[in-house]
Amino acid sequence: MTAVLEGFATIGVLILVGVLLAHLGVIDLPGQRALSLLAFYVASPALLITVLEDADIGAVLSSTLVASAAAVVVTATVYVLVARLVLHRDLAHTVVGSLCSAYVNAGNLGIPIAAYVLGDAALVAPVLLLQLLVLQPLALTVMDVAVAEQRLSVWRILSRPLRTPLTVGSVIGLVLAGTDVELPRAVHDPLELLAAMAVPSMLLAYGVYLRLGPRPGLNDAPELLLITALKLGVQPVVAWAVGRFVLGLDDTALLAVTVISALPTAQNVFVHATRYDRGVVLARDAVFLTTVLSVPVVTLAAALVA
Template sequence: MVTTIEKLAPVALIFGAGVVFARRKIIDSTVSKAFSEFSFRFAIPAYLLGSLYTSDPRRVFDPTAIGAYATAAVAGMVVVAVVARAVTGTSTKGTALRIMSACQVNTAYFAIPVFILLFGDASPIFPVILLQVCVLTVVVITIMESAGGHDVSGVPTAVKVRRGIWAALTTPLVLACYAGITANLTHLPVPGWALDTLSMAGAAASPAALFALGLHLGGTGLRIRGTTSDEYWLIGFKCVLFPLLALAVGRYVFGLTGIRLSQVVMIAAMPAPQNLFIFAQQYDTEVDLAASVVVKTSLTALLLLPIWAVIAR
């Protein structure tokens, strides 16, 4: 536990620095968008591209670990959908938003920095990025668009679905994964200076992403009073039940042990994805709920990560 806390201390400090800088008006919280854009569109793709090119695909794409995580994610999506529709009675778009908040994780701004610090390598995140964007996000987009989507008169739903899926599959993160895997498998020669550039840019990914998240939190503040029961069950599922589900599926269904089991559980313990708020705005669906869940799962996950690291071992 002490070792894990020591490894996670930089995450808390950089994240906390962003909060303090925003709260004290040293840096305006709106600048978080600039840090986020730098991380999302350049630094993190550079890290992914360089790491995938130099990694062993057989070690990164472990079919058993990927199968365990995918099974847990699908099971979680079913549970959340049933609760949202049968218990809370939310709309179709609201159900899709809750599925995304409870069963997808913040890979770019949270998981990558944490995995680099805990395991010295974020390669286990790569398959999850592809799974989320190519499968889970596509499901959410399809549900959102089929339920009404954008208010664009004269545009068929099928066209809007295709546009949404295309936008998801062509994000910088996914394109970097495609390029890194292709270059690795084809043994494409890459100059040393290019790899050094990717490494240098990638080194800035973790601190920039965490600082941006802290700036955003410092600017928006944290509302504890008035937290709805809807928020509580989503936060509880994302930060407690989903990691437990991943632990049970990984250990007792797929027989994972050791570091692979730890990685599957730790991925599931990451907070709700940052783009949850973007989707809520884009589809005009419970924006306040999305913003609150992103912020509160980020703080809750940060506090629980040392515990999950010990349990997963």
């Protein structure tokens, strides 16, 4: 469990640095938005290329992918139904809420937890690639349609994922992995430097907004509680149930899908919300609350399933 606590502690320190920088007036809200856009357009695509270029493509097709995908679909669907039929949220807000409910922190928390708690970093690969190649491009495409000032053509809608920096970075990384092509150092080394900015810039931007934005936890409390219950309760339970009773996963695989599904909302959901200026406060509060509460939830899930 030490790795779990270390992963959360690392994230917490960087967020607190962002809070301090905002408090001291070093970074203001325009600066926070600049950091988020830097992460979205530059650093995160570079990170995806460098992470996925060595990925095991076969890992994506494992049975754990089915359990993880089922958990995402069920969780997101429940939120969409409540958001549209009960809360009457618009499409863009609903997309952000769906990501808050089902998009796990598979990067900065999932990889170290898979490596040190589950014993194999590759166990997080199915969820990571499911989010990068399916959930994220789909969500960003819908967001583009939702915030467009005029009606988009069918071709523009269908081709949008190919023009999204994060999707392009994922595709390039997978092509490199599938072909065993190695980038020349003159290209790879600058990419690694840019990639190193991704997680810090996300967390710093989040910390700045945490300090300068509306107070956490006081906005849309019922919706925030719904998202938290879905993210930390429904998603891991569905992943465990599908893995245990439908797929018959072995102990290690079952533990992996359950624990990874119990991880908190990823910080890049906040980056996406900032990019489209929709549901920013909701995304910020969901990341904050699920991150705090996921420490005991992840620990409990690991203890029960193991």
